[in-house]
Amino acid sequence: MSMAAGMPIEPWDFGNTVDIIKTIPQDLLAELCEQIIQYMQCQIPAVNTVELCQRFQAAGIEIVVSDLTKVVNAISFVFSTAAKNKLSSEELSTRLGSSVSTLPKQAVQVIRHVWNEQGSSIIMSADGKNIAAVGQLMDFQWKLGMAVSSDSCKSLKSPYITMAVKVADASGHITSKTFEMTVPQFQNFYNQFKEMAIVLETV
Structure with missing residues (x-):
């Protein structure tokens, strides 16, 4: 059957x-x-x-x-x-x-x-293949800080960016992730977002 x-x-x-x-x-x-x-x-x-x-x-x-x-x-x-x-x-x-x-x-x-x-x-x-199947970004925050000690910064008192994201995975479970970037890394990250925005404007 x-x-x-x-x-x-x-x-x-x-x-x-x-x-x-x-x-x-x-x-x-x-x-x-x-x-x-x-x-x-x-x-x-x-x-x-x-x-x-x-x-x-x-x-x-x-x-x-x-x-x-x-x-x-x-x-x-x-x-x-x-x-x-x-x-x-x-x-x-x-x-x-x-x-x-x-x-x-x-x-x-x-x-x-x-x-x-x-x-x-x-x-x-x-x-219509519209069922949620991948993680979704729920929250995105950042802040600028000054390094006291770091593995990636060459010297103390170097600025860094802390990123905090909250993501819901495919099952709906919410997780939070935090990571740090140097200013050059953040600038590269920002440039990639600008490129994405330009592409989206053409859609």
Whole structure:
């Protein structure tokens, strides 16, 4: 027996993620699923697992960011696979029900409901290849400083630029990166951005 687009029914193994999902109430799981859909539609830059984790903990659920990230990754995989194969909510339920690590019935109902309500927009995005698949820049900051000690500056009291970027990866997990550049390095960096701007003006 095959599903939509000729895909065979293959079990989805969620491993220990199932145990984490079991601890999440239906209303919070629904909100998580909706954020994942919004991320896949590029309506939000990422699923903010840190903020959600704090809300979950405030509701008395013992969960850490790394565990919540696993849930986001698992459900993102479910939705992206369903979109690529144009699964109906019934077909999605069947595949979830046949998974090796069976999800709780309540969780399947939540995922099915969210997919039934918003899945068609994701399927349309999949047809247009508009599903978020790469990291997105969420925040970009810089500051000028004076070196006290550095491996790259030849002498002390040399100016340097500190760059801080916040990026959401393909799963929606947010990470922050900080790095330093000498003034010549920053000038080269700036020139590359100017070249990009010129190219974009011709598009």
